[in-house]
Every structure is written in C-alpha cells, then in structure tokens.
Amino acid sequence: MKKVKIALMGLGNVGRGVWMILNSNKEEIMKRSGYEVEVAKILVRDINKKRGFEVPRNILTTDFNDIIEDDSIKIVVEVMGEIEPAREYMLAAMDRKKHIVTANKMLLATGGDELFEKADKEGVMFNYEASVAGGIPIINGINESLTANKVERLYGIVNGTTNYILTKMEYDGLDFSEALKGAQDMGYAEADPTSDIEGFDSQYKLAILSSLAFGTKINVEDVYREGITKIESIDIEYAKEFDRVIKLLAIVKDNDGILDLRVHPTMIPENHPLANVNDSFNAVLIRGNAVGDLMFYGRGAGDLPTGSAVVSDIVSILRSNIDIDNLNPVVKNNLWKKEFNAINEINSKYYIRLTVEDRPGVLGEITSVFGGMNVSLKSVIQKGIESSENKVTLVLVTHDSKEVNIHNAINSVCNLNSVYKINNLIRMEDFT
CATH class of the missing domain: 3.30.360.10 (Dihydrodipicolinate Reductase; domain 2)
Incomplete structure (x- = not known):
C-alpha cells in the first residue's frame, strides 16, 4: 500500500473531525483511495493546549515552515478559518506544488479567484467541498x-x-x-x-x-x-x-x-x-x-459531518493520482458573464405587518396607497385591539409585485397619521 503524507492547519472542531475520521476509518480510506494517509504535521497555536483527544505531540507544530519545507507532504488541509493567515499559507503551499483542501467559506467567497488562479498556474488540485453545507456533497x-x-x-x-x-x-x-x-x-x-x-x-x-x-x-x-x-x-x-x-x-x-x-x-x-x-x-x-x-x-455543520467532506476531498485528490505532473482540475467559474439584479428589481409576494389606529376608514386609506403604487393585495387580516390606545395589528399579503413598488408604498403608508409602525416585511416564495 502506497503512503501519502498530509498536513493539517488547524485543530479546532473541523480539524478534530478530520483527525478522528482519518484514524477511525483508516481501512476504508485506504481501500477507496489506494493510499495509506499519514498526518505528518498539524499546525496549532498552542502545542500544550488540552484538546480532549489524543494527538502525538511530535507532529504538532506552531511553525508553518515545518509544513512548507517538508517536500514529503503532498496535501495541505486548511481548517483554520478566517482569511489570514490562511490565504497566505495556502498560496505558499501551492508554490511548493502541494495540493490544497479547505473548508474556508469566508476566504473563498471574498478572495477565491486568487486561489483558483494560483492553483491553475501551479497545476495543483484545490478542493473545497466542506466550505458549504458541511457533510452534504x-x-x-x-x-x-x-x-x-x-x-x-x-x-x-x-x-x-x-x-x-x-x-x-x-x-x-x-x-x-x-x-x-x-x-x-x-x-x-x-x-x-x-x-x-x-x-x-x-x-x-x-x-x-x-x-x-x-x-x-x-x-x-x-x-x-x-x-x-x-x-x-x-x-x-x-x-x-x-x-x-x-x-x-x-x-x-x-x-x-x-x-x-x-x-x-x-x-x-x-x-x-x-x-x-x-x-x-x-x-x-x-x-x-x-x-x-x-x-x-x-x-x-459539526466536526464529523464537515470533517467527512474534508476527508472526501483528500480521497478525491488521491484517486486523481497526486504524482501526475501539471494536474489541473480546478473548476473555472468565469465561463459566462452574468448581470445581477438589485434587490429593488426583484418580483415577489410579500407579507407586511403593521400597527395601525383602530378606527373606520384606516384599511381603505392603506389599500388605496398600495393600489396607487401598482401593488395588488391578495389578503388582509386584522386582529383585535392591542392596548388601551386603540392600536390593532394589520397584516397584508400581496400578489407578485416589484420590490421597488413595495417600498414606495410602505414609505407612503408611513406618512399616514393612522399608521404607527411597519413591524415587519417578509418575502414569500412559491417555487414556481
């Protein structure tokens, strides 16, 4: 059985999950990947920290150079979180032709292009299944x-x-x-x-x-x-x-x-x-x-579900044969140029909850304003007196309307003396 050395950067909840899965499911991983996976180094902030589970002290390090300078380490798993120093460390690892697995959603969402381009340039794999929805593939x-x-x-x-x-x-x-x-x-x-x-x-x-x-x-x-x-x-x-x-x-x-x-x-x-x-x-x-x-x-979420996605990414790299030169399976996310709607341009149904004065004619005033803004109401619910101040709750549900029209109507309704407060606005979805 071939052996491959990997490094973990981080040993929090997700890192713990990765460590536990690699150890408890060792045989399954070997059979499915064709490799025995050895965790050679784990980057931590404090080697002496009590962790509640056993990790060999000799593989713990606080120095990233212990990972980057070890050419026998082929895969670096980043489960540190935050943007820095995770970004810097992953870029440096790719410079040394090390493949990357990450769970870092914040970094991917805000600076993913730089990482994709670097992986493309260096011909290394960059997997990130665990960055979204934990163990869901x-x-x-x-x-x-x-x-x-x-x-x-x-x-x-x-x-x-x-x-x-x-x-x-x-x-x-x-x-x-x-x-x-x-x-x-x-x-x-x-x-x-x-x-x-x-x-x-x-x-x-x-x-x-x-x-x-x-x-x-x-x-x-x-x-x-x-x-x-x-x-x-x-x-x-x-x-x-x-x-x-x-x-x-x-x-x-x-x-x-x-x-x-x-x-x-x-x-x-x-x-x-x-x-x-x-x-x-x-x-x-x-x-x-x-x-x-x-x-x-x-x-x-959770250490084991997210750790499962991380280990699956490791196995995916191993199955692709990490010894192949210039391996480059990085998914391109710039195949098409799309435009984006501002929120005011969307169409939706809306639930609107208001507190209004309890007197005749108030409902007519409000529905008239919405009608004047091209917002059609599907239903209206009025509850009883809320306090001695004659306040009642009014709930409106609209038909499909443009959001800008909804906000224009709400702004106008707020100017009515009979309306005390717009309590909430929630969009409705029918999945059509």
Whole structure:
C-alpha cells in the first residue's frame, strides 16, 4: 500500500473531525483511495493546549515552515478559518506544488479567484467541498452530476444555527432571544452569533454555490443579505395561518442571464420539502433544465459531518493520482458573464405587518396607497385591539409585485397619521 503524507492547519472542531475520521476509518480510506494517509504535521497555536483527544505531540507544530519545507507532504488541509493567515499559507503551499483542501467559506467567497488562479498556474488540485453545507456533497454535485444541465434556480437552507432558531420558534413557541440562547447552549451558535443571525454565513455560501452553478464570477457584495433578527413569534403564527413556515433562504434565479442573488427570511409553503428541513440540518434544492428539481439534504455543520467532506476531498485528490505532473482540475467559474439584479428589481409576494389606529376608514386609506403604487393585495387580516390606545395589528399579503413598488408604498403608508409602525416585511416564495 502506497503512503501519502498530509498536513493539517488547524485543530479546532473541523480539524478534530478530520483527525478522528482519518484514524477511525483508516481501512476504508485506504481501500477507496489506494493510499495509506499519514498526518505528518498539524499546525496549532498552542502545542500544550488540552484538546480532549489524543494527538502525538511530535507532529504538532506552531511553525508553518515545518509544513512548507517538508517536500514529503503532498496535501495541505486548511481548517483554520478566517482569511489570514490562511490565504497566505495556502498560496505558499501551492508554490511548493502541494495540493490544497479547505473548508474556508469566508476566504473563498471574498478572495477565491486568487486561489483558483494560483492553483491553475501551479497545476495543483484545490478542493473545497466542506466550505458549504458541511457533510452534504453539494460542490461535487454541481461540478460533476449537473454538468449536463443549465441551472435555472437554486434555493438553500445553508446555515444550521438560524434554522435551529427558527425551528425552536415554530415548534416550541420560543421567542428569538430564547431560541438563540438555546442554540448557544447547544454549541450551534458562537458567543458572538452575528455571522449566523445577520446572514453573513449564508451570504458567503451562496456566493460560492452561485459561482459554480451559474459558471460566473460572483462577488459576495452581489448577494443581497438580510438576517433573522426581526422575526418575532407573531410572524411565525401568521405564517401558520397562511399554511407557511419561515426559513432563512438563500435564493438564486436566472432570469434570461440576469441573476437574482439574495439571502433573507422567506415564507414558504408548509408542504414544500424545504419546509420540513428542521433543527441544524441544511438542504439545497437545484432546478436544472434537464433533470428538474434535485434536493441535497443532511447535516450542515459539526466536526464529523464537515470533517467527512474534508476527508472526501483528500480521497478525491488521491484517486486523481497526486504524482501526475501539471494536474489541473480546478473548476473555472468565469465561463459566462452574468448581470445581477438589485434587490429593488426583484418580483415577489410579500407579507407586511403593521400597527395601525383602530378606527373606520384606516384599511381603505392603506389599500388605496398600495393600489396607487401598482401593488395588488391578495389578503388582509386584522386582529383585535392591542392596548388601551386603540392600536390593532394589520397584516397584508400581496400578489407578485416589484420590490421597488413595495417600498414606495410602505414609505407612503408611513406618512399616514393612522399608521404607527411597519413591524415587519417578509418575502414569500412559491417555487414556481
């Protein structure tokens, strides 16, 4: 059995998962790859740190040069996170003809082109399955299984933390802060959960997926982003009245070469497969013009699911024969030039919740404003008196409307003396 030496950069949650899989599934990996995989070096910040599992001390190092200068190390696995020094280290490793596996979604979404170009120049493999949706093989699914298709739509629940929070709000009746605290207690959310709950994590992942699925360069700034911090329990209850659930949905639609790219809370039909993706699970639904709808589902985070994707990328490199000179399987993401819609240009149905004065004529005033802005209302729900101040909740659901018209209508409605507050606006998706 041939042996190959690899190095890990990072030994946090994902690094631990990689280490455990390489050791516990050693025989399976050898038979499926044709190689015995030896972890020769692991780059860490602190060699003396207690880790809760056994790692030989002699393979731990705090010096990146121990990896870069060892020509026997053929594959470098980056699971450090953040942009620097991960970017610098991967570029330096490729200079030395070392193949790269990474789980770094932030770096790929913001600076992936530089890494792809470097891998192309040096003739090395650059795999990144673990950067999106943990253990779900979505990157290879797009790169290999869907190459015969023109992708028309992509919808994803790609952040386990926010999906867990929304699930707890829906099924356990928790408010947002309680559900967030539960996610932190479970280890799904960080002490600072901003990247998850404000949608940044999903934004990075959608930029990566969209670039692959639609064969075009996408900057993360092209993706409209909105988090879940404005979702209240009352919105969850209204969604149920419309036979819908609320998910933080990543959406891409190709409209004759113009892409809608957005991440935001979305009300979706309760009988749709994505509506039943709960807790910390992830799912990605892709619509191809030949294959129709395909859905990839599984654990989107965690040390072992993400570690599984990393090890799969290692095996993929080994199966490609790492000794071949000038191996260059890097996927090009600049096959076509696409334009991007600003969020104001999209069309959608909308749920709008307002607090208004409880008196005759108020509903007529509001519906008149929306009609004047070319927004057609599908339904209106009015609840009873909320307080001694004669305030009531009014919920509007629109037909398909242009977003700019919705915002123009809302701005005009806000000027009415009878309207106290626009509490929330949530887009609705029917997957047509």
